[in-house]
Structure formats: C-alpha cells, structure tokens
Amino acid sequence: MSRTIGDFVKGATEALSQAGIDGAARDARLLTAAALRIPADRLTLELREPLDAGDEQRAAEYLDRRIAREPLSHILGQRAFFNHAFTVTADVLDPRPETEALVLAALNTRFSDVLDLGTGSGAIIISLLAARPAARGLATDLSEAALAVAGDNATRIGVADRLRLAQSDWFSSVVGRFDLIVSNPPYIALDEMPDLAPELAYEPRMALTDEGDGLSAYRRIAVGAADHLADNGRVMVEIGWQQGPDVAAIFKAAGLVEVAILPDLDGRDRVVTARKP
Structure with missing residues (x-):
C-alpha cells in the first residue's frame, strides 16, 4: 500500500x-x-x-x-500579519504577532500622513494604510532588497498608489512632516545575539541588532522626530519587553510629551508612544 x-x-x-x-x-x-x-x-x-x-x-x-531551523515563513514565502498575508524573504524581518500591538496603537490615533522607518516587508505601514483608505505614507529602509519586498506587498494588498518608498538611513532622505511616525527598529543588544532562536540566523542582521546596547535606533528616532512630526503628531515604536523605561526616558529627554508604554497581547511592554508638543 x-x-x-x-x-x-x-x-x-x-x-x-x-x-x-x-x-x-x-x-x-x-x-x-x-x-x-x-x-x-x-x-x-x-x-x-x-x-x-x-x-x-x-x-x-x-x-x-x-x-x-529555517523560518516557516521563508519556506512558505509568506506570513499572516494583522489582516493580510505578506510576502517574506531572507531580505526582511519576519513580521511577528507582537508587532500587531504597534499597528493597533497607531489605529487608535488620527493620522493622514504616516512615516515608517526601517519598513522591511512593509507589514506595519501597509496594514495602517489598508485600514485607513484616506491616509498616505512613506516607507524607508536602508536595504534596497527590503524595499522591493515592501513594494510587492503594497501592490498585492492594494495600497501602492498611496505609499512612497525611499532608501534612507533613518531620516537622512526624509523630507516633510507627518502626523505619525512608526518604527520597529533593531533593538536586540549585541550581547544578546548568541542566545537568540536559531531561526533568527536566517533574518537580516541589521534588522535585529544595532551591534551595541539595543537603544541607538531609538536615540536617532527621538532626535529626528521633532523635525519630521507635525504639531501634536505622534511617534510610536516597538521595543524589547525590558526596554520600556529606557526608551521612554530617551523620548522625554528629546522633548516629547505624553510618553507612554503600552503592552502587547501577552501583557509585556511592547510599544512606546509619545507626542510632539
């Protein structure tokens, strides 16, 4: 038989x-x-x-x-995230369920122009634009390959006409002001890298770690936010679950107000949000 x-x-x-x-x-x-x-x-x-x-x-x-230990999403070629299936390759971070906390937090605020720093697959900003049909956005990444993946996802999900893509080292190529800035930056400290799950070896290293203390991206985002947020605009970032107080302190030191730490669905600190006065 x-x-x-x-x-x-x-x-x-x-x-x-x-x-x-x-x-x-x-x-x-x-x-x-x-x-x-x-x-x-x-x-x-x-x-x-x-x-x-x-x-x-x-x-x-x-x-x-x-x-x-190759990630399942790489083998299947896609990952379900929020309300859509996103193309995933070895050129982008695999979108994770905890990142949906950032999308939900953003959808609880009003915005018409959104900037996504280090967009990767585009999962965050594409989810936001799909949920807000009148909004427009700019997605940046240092990796051209990542931007190609994000562009493919934007086309498939139907938001490409409202999303611009730009190669940029954080704010270096960004012009204009936005109601909302979002980012899931590399936040794993260098000394934490050896202890990560084997699957992460298949993901782009620069999307995982800053090769330092895991906080350098937040420092750059906090400094640049004032020049790229509209008045009363908000910045929201994903964090490692133990980084809330440190990232909140960085945002406060940059002059941002209404700084808050929000949990993910597992109750762990996952998002820091702040407003430009």
Whole structure:
C-alpha cells in the first residue's frame, strides 16, 4: 500500500518534534499543504489519499529546511500579519504577532500622513494604510532588497498608489512632516545575539541588532522626530519587553510629551508612544 498524505504528516510531526521545534504538528501540516499546493484547511480532507512521488520529494525538502531551523515563513514565502498575508524573504524581518500591538496603537490615533522607518516587508505601514483608505505614507529602509519586498506587498494588498518608498538611513532622505511616525527598529543588544532562536540566523542582521546596547535606533528616532512630526503628531515604536523605561526616558529627554508604554497581547511592554508638543 502506498504511503498516504496522513502518513507523511505524522512522520513530519515526529521529526519536527524531535528537532525541538515548537508547534511541530502545525508546521508539519502547513509544510505538507504547501508542498501539495492546496489550502491548509483542505489538508484534512486529503489525509487518506496516496502521496504522489513528486509531492513527497517537495514536502521532504520543505521538512529538511524546517528541521535546519529555517523560518516557516521563508519556506512558505509568506506570513499572516494583522489582516493580510505578506510576502517574506531572507531580505526582511519576519513580521511577528507582537508587532500587531504597534499597528493597533497607531489605529487608535488620527493620522493622514504616516512615516515608517526601517519598513522591511512593509507589514506595519501597509496594514495602517489598508485600514485607513484616506491616509498616505512613506516607507524607508536602508536595504534596497527590503524595499522591493515592501513594494510587492503594497501592490498585492492594494495600497501602492498611496505609499512612497525611499532608501534612507533613518531620516537622512526624509523630507516633510507627518502626523505619525512608526518604527520597529533593531533593538536586540549585541550581547544578546548568541542566545537568540536559531531561526533568527536566517533574518537580516541589521534588522535585529544595532551591534551595541539595543537603544541607538531609538536615540536617532527621538532626535529626528521633532523635525519630521507635525504639531501634536505622534511617534510610536516597538521595543524589547525590558526596554520600556529606557526608551521612554530617551523620548522625554528629546522633548516629547505624553510618553507612554503600552503592552502587547501577552501583557509585556511592547510599544512606546509619545507626542510632539
């Protein structure tokens, strides 16, 4: 009797579990569905079907890549974030659920012009523009490859006509003032890098760490915010869960007011927000 799709899913789950991967059963199902080129929610209906040799080879290749700790989003080519699926490559940070706290915080304020510093995949600003059809935005990144990914996502999700892209080292190429500035900057300190999950080795290093204390990006954002925010405009940044007091102090020292630290859905400090007086 030929091997069934269900047999492969079971074996893949065991292999992923033995490799120490959390959510092994979920990853096994998603990888198998991707290899079969079917929606993941249809996989249950196919479990008793025989597994085609070509599909099995492709599924095995996906499985080997995941066991090597390549991020699931890189293998699948996309990541679900907020209300959309975003193209993800090794050129951009993998959008994470905790970053949705930044999007939610931004949507609780009024804005018509938004600037996203270090946009990566564009997940933050594209989510904001999709939710606010009258808003326009500028997304910057130092990486041309990242900007290409963001541009592709903007086109697919239907906001490209309201989003400009610019290669920039933080504010270096930014002209104008904005109601809202958002950023998920590199905030992992250099001495924390060796302890990170193996999957992060597949992501761009400059999107993860500032090669210092993890706070240098916030210092640059705080200094530049005054010149690029409209009066009463707001700046909102994602932070590491232990960085709230330090980032809040940096923003206050730059003359920003109404500085607040907001939690993510797990209750950990995740966003610092402030207003230009």
